[in-house]
Amino acid sequence: MDLHDLRREYLMGELRRADLCEDPHDQFAKWMQQAFDMEVVDPPAMTIATVDANGMPSQRIVLLKHFDASGFVFYTSYASHKGRDLDSNPNISLHFPWHSVERQVRVSGVAERLSVEDSQRYFHSRPRGSQLAAAVSPQSQVVASRDALEAAFAELDKRTEGTEVPCPSTWGGYRVRATQIEFWQGGANRLHNRFRYTREGSSWRIERLAP
Numbered sequence: 724m725d726l727h728d729l730r731r732e733y734l735m736g737e738l739r740r741a742d743l744c745e746d747p748h749d750q751f752a753k754w755m756q757q758a759f760d761m762e763v764v765d766p767p768a769m770t771i772a773t774v775d776a777n778g779m780p781s782q783r784i785v786l787l788k789h790f791d792a793s794g795f796v797f798y799t800s801y802a803s804h805k806g807r808d809l810d811s812n813p814n815i816s817l818h819f820p821w822h823s824v825e826r827q828v829r830v831s832g833v834a835e836r837l838s839v840e841d842s843q844r845y846f847h848s849r850p851r852g853s854q855l856a857a858a859v860s861p862q863s864q865v866v867a868s869r870d871a872l873e874a875a876f877a878e879l880d881k882r883t884e885g886t887e888v889p890c891p892s893t894w895g896g897y898r899v900r901a902t903q904i905e906f907w908q909g910g911a912n913r914l915h916n917r918f919r920y921t922r923e924g925s926s927w928r929i930e931r932l933a934p
């Protein structure tokens with residue numbers, strides 16, 4: 724496959740300072756709604772990057788489950804690769820790649836665990852199958868086989884029949900409190916539009932960045 728001569732122009736929209744909300748969470752809410760309206764596939768799917776104790780970065784997709792001015796919330800295993808990274812370094816970057824609308828959003832911030840109560844409440848709101856899967860999956864660890872996972876799933880399903888699936892103590896949410904949020908809108912001739920919000924106390928500084 725020759726990728727060299729592929730050329731795509733980014734012509735869907737403009738982004739001007741006057742278009743922006745003063746608070747990036749409001750701007751994010753506006754773009755998230757537009758992503759749904761314009762039928763972007765899975766707008767809440769975001770790539771999150773963490774860094775381990777040796778400085779090695781890694782990334783993976785998780786689902787954004789809630790956001791407001793206090794931060795961006797996702798759920799996972801605290802004992803996973805990302806969970807261990809965040810134990811030693813809570814700095815995190817989130818990335819929303821909304822290709823079909825020629826937009827991306829990048830968030831830098833610090834992750835903190837949700838309370839056990841909030842995590843458990845969300846855990847029990849999930850379909851029973853997802854609860855069982857989370858409870859039997861030692862996320863990011865080597866497992867013997869698919870069969871072993873399925874056997875553990877079936878065993879827990881049987882054992883907890885008619886009752887609640889216990890939320891593992893290693894499972895829960897993180898809230899990412901943003902320090903910077905960047906909005907990118909593709910532009911003609913690769914002269915793209917970028918605006919970066921930087922937290923300054925209770926307000927935000929907004930700057931245009933070169934593409």
Ligand SMILES: Cc1cc2nc3c(=O)[nH]c(=O)nc-3n(C[C@H](O)[C@H](O)[C@H](O)COP(=O)(O)O)c2cc1C
Binds near residue numbers: 784797
């Ligand atoms: C579309 C999509 C959504 C996902 N959502 C989540 C999620 O919300 N939480 C989660 O822990 N893993 C989710 N995953 C799986 C992660 O990408 C990853 O495989 C897993 O969390 C283990 O990552 P780690 O070993 O880096 O900790 C999702 C994967 C995809 C492709």
